[in-house]
Amino acid sequence: MRRRLQLIPWKTAGRVSEQFASADEVIRQTGWVFNNETGSQLTIDEFVATGDNEVLAYLEVFGLRTPGNDERTVVEIGCGIGRMTCAFTHEFSIVYACDLDAGFLERCRETVARFGKVDRLRTIEVGDGRSLEVPTDVADLAFSYITLQHCEIDDALELASESVRVVRAGGYVALNFRSRSGADALLLPAGALIRSLFRIPRFGRWLSQRRTVARFAWQVNRLQPDAVIRSLPNVLTEVKVWRHPRSNVFGTGAEIGTFDGINPHHWWLVARIA
Numbered sequence: 001m002r003r004r005l006q007l008i009p010w011k012t013a014g015r016v017s018e019q020f021a022s023a024d025e026v027i028r029q030t031g032w033v034f035n036n037e038t039g040s041q042l043t044i045d046e047f048v049a050t051g052d053n054e055v056l057a058y059l060e061v062f063g064l065r066t067p068g069n070d071e072r073t074v075v076e077i078g079c080g081i082g083r084m085t086c087a088f089t090h091e092f093s094i095v096y097a098c099d100l101d102a103g104f105l106e107r108c109r110e111t112v113a114r115f116g117k118v119d120r121l122r123t124i125e126v127g128d129g130r131s132l133e134v135p136t137d138v139a140d141l142a143f144s145y146i147t148l149q150h151c152e153i154d155d156a157l158e159l160a161s162e163s164v165r166v167v168r169a170g171g172y173v174a175l176n177f178r179s180r181s182g183a184d185a186l187l188l189p190a191g192a193l194i195r196s197l198f199r200i201p202r203f204g205r206w207l208s209q210r211r212t213v214a215r216f217a218w219q220v221n222r223l224q225p226d227a228v229i230r231s232l233p234n235v236l237t238e239v240k241v242w243r244h245p246r247s248n249v250f251g252t253g254a255e256i257g258t259f260d261g262i263n264p265h266h267w268w269l270v271a272r273i274a
């Protein structure tokens with residue numbers, strides 16, 4: 001089977017994260033996957049605190065922080081080392097945390113054991129980058145942040161479709177995507193070129209461990225709301241596209257919501273399953 005190049009930088013980052021003794025050290029030494037900062041002052045506590053704030057802000061703004069969440073189930077796609085997962089375990093009774101990389105999932109369990117409620121956590125490896133080993137209709141919410149933009153278009157759309165599958169009728173999906181910007185004329189071809197260099201034996205492996213270069217390689221797709229909504233099963237109601245007030249992203253027939261906490265290059269699809 002052809003190697004799936006867009007998965008390489010994440011697998012590499014996962015392997016690198018396994019070389020450190022603690023999640024604190026991963027944050028200080030690499031920073032490369034999650035907040036792009038490195039330095040001796042960084043702590044996992046602060047990192048998780050950013051996730052706590054963002055989870056609560058997004059749930060509030062999207063109208064998903066409602067009484068009864070402590071009896072509900074959430075599926076998080078692209079949990080990484082658990083920055084947001086901790087907050088989900090405080091809010092929901094069961095959290096399926098899904099990620100491509102088994103090393104990140106191990107770190108995620110460690111982070112949640114320290115800052116969250118680990119008895120509520122189930123970790124799921126997304127081995128093929130597109131299928132969720134999560135039962136159908138099991139969840140009340142499927143949530144994904146800064147992950148779908150890093151997948152090949154087909155994988156991103158398949159994961160979006162998987163989100164709809166795992167959420168039961170009456171539940172919600174909240175999926176984050178990245179829209180086009182001027183810089184993409186450079187970023188996307190540079191990302192594709194670097195991913196193709198990962199194929200070169202030895203050099204490719206060395207290259208995938210260089211943080212600055214790997215950041216380019218993460219840049220994979222820019223999907224617009226209509227393309228995502230069209231690709232999904234016809235079961236969505238209350239479809240809303242959320243974006244920064246200065247962004248001009250729109251979805252045909254979708255209501256628009258604005259929140260200045262959203263990155264101007266991002267947008268969210270929030271919808272209810274009929």
Ligand SMILES: C[S@@+](CC[C@H](N)C(=O)[O-])C[C@H]1O[C@@H](n2cnc3c(N)ncnc32)[C@H](O)[C@@H]1O
Pocket residue numbers: 010011033034077078079080081083084098099100101104126128129130144145146147150151155
């Ligand atoms: C930028 S990190 C974001 C992590 C987390 N959502 C956060 O905000 O802290 C992206 C995560 O998505 C994961 N990822 C990338 N492609 C994926 C795929 N096809 N399926 C599942 N996870 C994926 C990576 O391994 C990484 O942990």
